Amino acid sequence: xxxxxxxxxxxxxxxxxxxxxxxxxxxxxxxxxxxxxxxxxxxxxxxxxxxxxxxxxxxxxxxxxxxxxxxxxxxxxxxxxxxxxxxxxxxxxxxxxxxxxxxxxxxxxxxxxxxxxxxxxxxxxxxxxxxxxxxxxx
Numbered sequence: 001x002x003x004x005x006x007x008x009x010x011x012x013x014x015x016x017x018x019x020x021x022x023x024x025x026x027x028x029x030x031x032x033x034x035x036x037x038x039x040x041x042x043x044x045x046x047x048x049x050x051x052x053x054x055x056x057x058x059x060x061x062x063x064x065x066x067x068x069x070x071x072x073x074x075x076x077x078x079x080x081x082x083x084x085x086x087x088x089x090x091x092x093x094x095x096x097x098x099x100x101x102x103x104x105x106x107x108x109x110x111x112x113x114x115x116x117x118x119x120x121x122x123x124x125x126x127x128x129x130x131x132x133x134x135x136x137x138x
Contacts, residue, residue, distance in 0.1 A: 008124035009036065009043070012063055013115070021123055027056040031128035037080060037120050044082065046121070055125055065092070066114060069103035076116035087113050 010021035021027060030052050036043035051058040065071045073088035088110050091099050103110070 002128075002130075004032070004126040004128060006124050006126055008034075009122035010125070011119070011122060012059075013119045021059060022056060024125075026125050026127060027059070028054050029125075029127040029129060030054060032126040033059065034124040034126075036122045036124065037082075038122060039080070039082065043122060055127075059123065063118070066118060069100070069107075069110075073110060073113050073117060076113055076120055079117060080120055 007024070007026045009019070010024060011019050012021055014020050031050070033049045033051070033055055034045050035047040035049075037046050049058065049062075062071075066073070068091075069088060070090055070092050072086055072090040075085040075087050078085040088103070088106070089099075091097055091103065
């Protein structure tokens with residue numbers, strides 16, 4: 001049996017140091033992480049990730065991917081209601097980086113949506129430092 005402790009919620013963007021993701025010592029551990037979006041009926045999980053590296057490293061990579069236009073950007077008001085209305089499709093799929101000029105052209109328009117979307121996300125961390133990754137076990 002695998003026992004994990006849940007820590008969070010944390011945020012990428014906050015004025016409160018207690019909630020700030022990168023001020024927690026937990027981020028120096030590997031494990032499983034959940035992305036949630038606050039909702040009046042609870043915090044539905046948007047994404048589940050796993051890393052054998054420190055959470056800090058992996059979540060920094062995710063943050064950079066949002067800021068650089070690699071990830072999809074959803075309209076924040078709709079996303080907070082559980083609906084995904086894409087305002088930027090991301091460059092992580094074809095045609096990939098060929099879209100960089102368009103992203104740069106639209107960056108001033110997209111920046112408020114990126115900021116608001118990043119402010120919506122909450123993170124729960126489940127440290128795990130076993131011999132193998134949890135999904136690889138029977």
